Amino acid sequence: MALLTLDEAKAQLNLTTVTHDVELQAYVDSITAMVEWYVGPVEPRTVTETVSGRGLTLALAQIPVVSLTSLTPLLLGGLVLDVADLVVDNENGIIRRVTGDPFCGGPWAAVYTAGRSSVPPPTLNLAGRMLVQHLWRTQQGPGRPGLGGNDDYDVNQPVPGFGYAVPNRVLQLLQPYRLPPGVA
Incomplete structure (x- = not known):
């Protein structure tokens, strides 16, 4: 069981070729640790x-x-x-x-x-998809059509306490699963 598969990440990014699969797999592999830092183990x-x-x-x-x-x-x-x-x-x-x-x-x-005993909750999967999308955008560079704007995906606007890596919308999806205070 994985938080996110390569196929799910490709679907989130609307990628249909295998051109970026190796690079994108590195993003998919990295997001589990980021999500688990906030919500505890996802994968058993x-x-x-x-x-x-x-x-x-x-x-x-x-x-x-x-x-x-x-x-x-x-x-x-x-x-x-x-x-x-x-x-x-x-x-x-x-x-x-x-x-x-x-x-x-x-x-x-x-x-x-x-961890979690079955497939990750859909909200955690969606948070993983959106996190991959955000991280993927950071390597695309400024001025890319359809990727601009000053929202919480803007790679130039850090989220307080989380720097540039985790946008607000992902944190809001993770909130119901957040670890209690004092648990790390």
Whole structure:
């Protein structure tokens, strides 16, 4: 599963030849990291991280979470927890024990899948299309027919906090999927 395919990018740019495919593929490949910086993992990936803490919950760093594979103690003699005895708040990456008991005896090695479990939401796909379109415009140069104007695609007008790379309309599409404060 990819955020955007080469064919989708070509359709967004109204390109019908293979002349620019290699160059355009580099743009397609680069936008996933830019979108994921703002919304978290889009494409599913396996993550292994050390999770520390005591209390009723543990927090995973990369959200959303598709599934938890294992939670293994890193200290000799630590309590091994069966994932069937754990509940994961997938949207927020919070792990709780089914029994409500607190976690103790950590730190743990958490292995899980982060990202989205199926095809990316259409809004994220559209944001990816529009981001490729914006980046493609930056290499076309000034004075190109049909590409001018002082809108948020104008490569000379930075978006506050994001420089020139991400236009306002893309940020607005990403907003419903934005990571909560403090999550990176």
